Amino acid sequence: MPRVTAAVKEEHRRRLIDAAAEEFAARGYAGAKVDDISIAAGLARSTIYNYFESKEAVFRAVLDDFAVRSTAELAEIPKEGPVRERLLALAEADRAVLADREAFTRVAFRELLTQPLEVTRELWPNRAVDPFDKRLRSVLAAGQQAGEIRDDRTVEELARIFATLSNGLLFEHWLPDSPIRMEEIPELLVDYFLEGAQPA
Amino acid sequence: MPRVTAAVKEEHRRRLIDAAAEEFAARGYAGAKVDDISIAAGLARSTIYNYFESKEAVFRAVLDDFAVRSTAELAEIPKEGPVRERLLALAEADRAVLADREAFTRVAFRELLTQPLEVTRELWPNRAVDPFDKRLRSVLAAGQQAGEIRDDRTVEELARIFATLSNGLLFEHWLPDSPIRMEEIPELLVDYFLEGAQPA
Amino acid sequence: MPRVTAAVKEEHRRRLIDAAAEEFAARGYAGAKVDDISIAAGLARSTIYNYFESKEAVFRAVLDDFAVRSTAELAEIPKEGPVRERLLALAEADRAVLADREAFTRVAFRELLTQPLEVTRELWPNRAVDPFDKRLRSVLAAGQQAGEIRDDRTVEELARIFATLSNGLLFEHWLPDSPIRMEEIPELLVDYFLEGAQPA
Amino acid sequence: MPRVTAAVKEEHRRRLIDAAAEEFAARGYAGAKVDDISIAAGLARSTIYNYFESKEAVFRAVLDDFAVRSTAELAEIPKEGPVRERLLALAEADRAVLADREAFTRVAFRELLTQPLEVTRELWPNRAVDPFDKRLRSVLAAGQQAGEIRDDRTVEELARIFATLSNGLLFEHWLPDSPIRMEEIPELLVDYFLEGAQPA
DNA sequence: AATGAATGAGCATTCATTCAT
DNA sequence: AATGAATGAATGCTCATTCAT
Structure with a gap:
């Protein structure tokens, strides 16, 4: 034994x-x-x-663990309904996962910004297979079909912008004395993603 | 001597x-x-x-140097014309400054994500006085007046979203194997900022 | 393990x-x-x-170690007998402790002459409680009572002079090419302390 | 020119x-x-x-300068009179010189306690030729002749004890929170040197 | 498997001294 | 003679990693 x-x-x-x-x-x-x-x-x-094996291996393990959790969390999202609502559900799910390990996510972002760790390179979610991203793309495709989403950009491009806004808001939230609270990010994200600066 | x-x-x-x-x-x-x-x-x-004096002082000096350059660059931006064009000019100016010291900017972003250095805290542009941000807000205010920009959000909020998208795109550009090139960022930024995902 | x-x-x-x-x-x-x-x-x-923890902590440890040894050594001194003999026993005990770590004692003296280290300040024997000094004072008091020691000076003053002579002799011994040997210090110390320059 | x-x-x-x-x-x-x-x-x-030439040469120059001053100061001492008074005059002259550069003297003492500087070895007053010491010995010799000073010790030995007490008192004065003031040293020195702990 | 003592590469900073002007 | 920029040897301390028990 x-x-x-x-x-x-x-x-x-x-x-x-x-x-x-x-x-x-x-x-x-x-x-x-x-x-x-x-x-x-x-x-x-x-x-x-x-x-x-090493410090880096520990870091990798944390990232892996994080990925596993994220996937688990995703199950709940509705597969039907208006685009805005489905996007909001996605954004909320994302936030829920992040909120749990917000401080670590911040560091992961940070490490991504230089290449000290090969890890980070490997582990950045390959969007082609990322379950979150797949779901997002399917929602966007449905939206295009329904005429609710512009179709002069590919679904991949739109998904990238969604991620861009999402990351940008997170970053903004992390700035010193930022007025943006974590809880309001999903709504801001979806609103600006859908409307931009267009007048109502 | x-x-x-x-x-x-x-x-x-x-x-x-x-x-x-x-x-x-x-x-x-x-x-x-x-x-x-x-x-x-x-x-x-x-x-x-x-x-x-120290390593930190060196870092500060690089940041200062960067700030000086940025301000210099800004002079050129048109003070009249359609909102889209003026925003584009701003975005281009910003990119021009960044391109020059892209790698270092990346590190500055990175350091901003933990607070090891008091420097970074101090030096993150105070948007209230940042010349770039002031210009941006004046353009957005004009756009609201002209009915080209939504007015259910304050100018400050809109400016923040613009910065959010800008930072997000930069970050996206820095991701491994990103398809986004530095040169196309200004246009993407302005297009999505103004239109969002709205169908044309 | x-x-x-x-x-x-x-x-x-x-x-x-x-x-x-x-x-x-x-x-x-x-x-x-x-x-x-x-x-x-x-x-x-x-x-x-x-x-x-640090270089200073090492120094402190040596001083502490030294203090521990000194206290241990002191046990043997006679509590009765003629003043001269009891002083001699004290002086011998002191010398025995010093001889063991003479070179380091020298450095401790040296460091005492500037105050680079808080340690030294703290560690200089507080004479009020120093066991050696307490013993010395009791011998001197007995001497005064017996009329063998002058009583126009307090016991504290006399003890201080004893220490003064002791330190002075040590210092003299450390001078380049000094004729004073460590072994003869106790006797010189007691003789001059008791007699001064008085003719026999 | x-x-x-x-x-x-x-x-x-x-x-x-x-x-x-x-x-x-x-x-x-x-x-x-x-x-x-x-x-x-x-x-x-x-x-x-x-x-x-070097840092050490600067230190040497300060010592030299000090020696020159000391010699100059010495001229004043009476060549006649009772032993006690002549010793007191010597002690006072010594104190006057020291008081002027007390802090530096302290450092000189300090450096004498290790051998980092060859200087110190060289420069410690060679008592055989030191004018102060010569004067002291002549006073002591006179005292022996007059029966005021013990003659079971050589003049050199007695002079050494005088120096020992002098240095010891200085050291004592330099200890943290010492009650001994610079001004009282000459009198203490002469009194204890002459009387020791003898009852009056 | 767990432990924690030992290791040594690594790094920011100081300061006496040199030397071109 | 005066200057002060350049130099590089020197040193206290940190920390990931190894390894004997």
């Missing part, structure tokens, strides 16, 4: 990932200390190296 | 700032090495400390 | 303190190199930082 | 030595910065190197 059961090991792994998410969120990738993560997880100094 | 003239010193300072911009861009703030910057500028290891 | 046992760790700590005492003694506080101490203790460059 | 007159040069040298004495006094030998001395003297950064 192994010294610890598989369940205990799984539990340790879970705690390490959670602790890592918090540490990375609080101090950034470079600033986070491997030892601190291990200790925050209730284990000894370098026990984390029994679970992960 | 000193070993080098004031002109040479100015030249060295220039080279140090340029080298610093590149180093910070390539490796991020934490990753950049002070020694490397000095050497990349063609000077000896620690000569940079004759010009700047 | 850790790489080395607690006993080994204690041994390492011991070696580090000894090595530090020698380094500080040889080069002064500022001149001593942390790395060299670690290496002199048979450990790797920075291993010393597993034991002490 | 040289660019500066000899008088100006002499004046600069004077200012450099004075500034150096203060800097060394305030920060110790290692802590003092050559640049700061030069600037404190009202000259530019490294101008001091036109006057002295």
Whole structure:
């Protein structure tokens, strides 16, 4: 029999990932200390190296874990109804996932902006297969069909703009003293995405 | 008389700032090495400390230098004409400034996403006084007056969305294998900002 | 289980303190190199930082270690007998402690002459509570009572002069090419303290 | 004609030595910065190197200057009279010289306690030739002749004790929160030197 | 598997000294 | 003689990673 059961090991792994998410969120990738993560997880100094190869591997694990959660969350979105409502549901779902790990997401964004980590390159959601993006594109296609969405741009282009606005709002929300609150982002996103600056 | 003239010193300072911009861009703030910057500028290891107090001061100097350039660039923008054209001119001017120091801008964005540096906090353009933002708001106000821009949102809100889209597109452009090229950003920005996803 | 046992760790700590005492003694506080101490203790460059927070903490540890030894040594001194003999016993005990760490004591004296280190300020024996000084004062008081010691000065003043002569002799002994040997200090000290320059 | 007159040069040298004495006094030998001395003297950064070879040479110059002053001061002492009075006059003269540069003297003592500087070794007054010490020995010899001073010790030994007490008192005076004031040192010195702890 | 002591590469910064003007 | 920019050796300390137990 192994010294610890598989369940205990799984539990340790879970705690390490959670602790890592918090540490990375609080101090950034470079600033986070491997030892601190291990200790925050209730284990000894370098026990984390029994679970992960390196600091970068820990970061990757947090990202993976995050991806898994996101996918799980997505199930709920309505597959019918007006475009605006379906987009709103998508945006809300996205926010729900992000809100859970907002600080870490911020760091992930941050790391994406330089290439210190090969990880980030790999792990940025490949939109072609990203479930969220697939759903988004199907909603947009339906909207075009119904004449509610402009069709001088491809669905991919429109989806990209949706993501652009979404990321931009998140960034704006993260700026010092931003007036934008996380909760209002979905509505702002959908409203501006659909209307732009057009007069009503 | 000193070993080098004031002109040479100015030249060295220039080279140090340029080298610093590149180093910070390539490796991020934490990753950049002070020694490397000095050497990349063609000077000896620690000569940079004759010009700047600390690593952070170097970073600040690059940001300042950037701010100075931006302001200079802005002069050219037309103060009359259709909203779309004036917005486009603004977006182009912004892009011109960014293009010059794109990599460094990327790092500045990056550093903004954690607050390791008081600098960044201070230096994020205070939109109330930012000349670019002031210009933008005056264009938007004129557009509202002319009925070309929605007026159920304040000028400040609209300006924020413009910035949001702008930052979002930049971010999108920086993603690995992004199809968005820097040059097309101004047009995309203005088009989506004005029309949203509305059918023509 | 850790790489080395607690006993080994204690041994390492011991070696580090000894090595530090020698380094500080040889080069002064500022001149001593942390790395060299670690290496002199048979450990790797920075291993010393597993034991002490900083260079100053190492210095403090040496001082503490010294204080512990001094107190231990003091037990043996006779509590009865003629003043001269009891003073001599005290002086001998003091010398015994010093001889053990003479070079370091020298550095401690040295550091006391500027206040670069808060440590030194704190650690200079508070004479009111110093066991050596308490013993000394009780001997002097007994001497006054017996009429063997002048009583136009307080016990505190006399004790201070005793310390003054003691420190002075130590200093004299440390001068280049001094004829005063450590071993003869106790006798010189007691003789001059009691007789001054009086003819027999 | 040289660019500066000899008088100006002499004046600069004077200012450099004075500034150096203060800097060394305030920060110790290692802590003092050559640049700061030069600037404190009202000259530019490294101008001091036109006057002295190195930091150590500056220190030596301060010591020399000090020695010169001391000798000058000594002239005043009475060559006749009771031993106690003549010793007191010597002690007072010594104090007068020290008081003038007390902080620097402290540093000189300090540097004497390790051997970072060959200077100190060389420059510690060679007592055989030191004018102060010569005078002291002649007073003591006279005292022995008159039966006022013990003669079971040589004049050299007695002079050494006098110096020992003197240095010890100085040191005591420099201790944190010492009750001993500079002005009372001469009297304490002579009294204890002559009487020791003997009852009156 | 867990532990934590040991390791050493790495890095920002200081400062005495040199030297071209 | 005066200047001050340039230099580079030197050093305290951090932290990811290794490894013996």
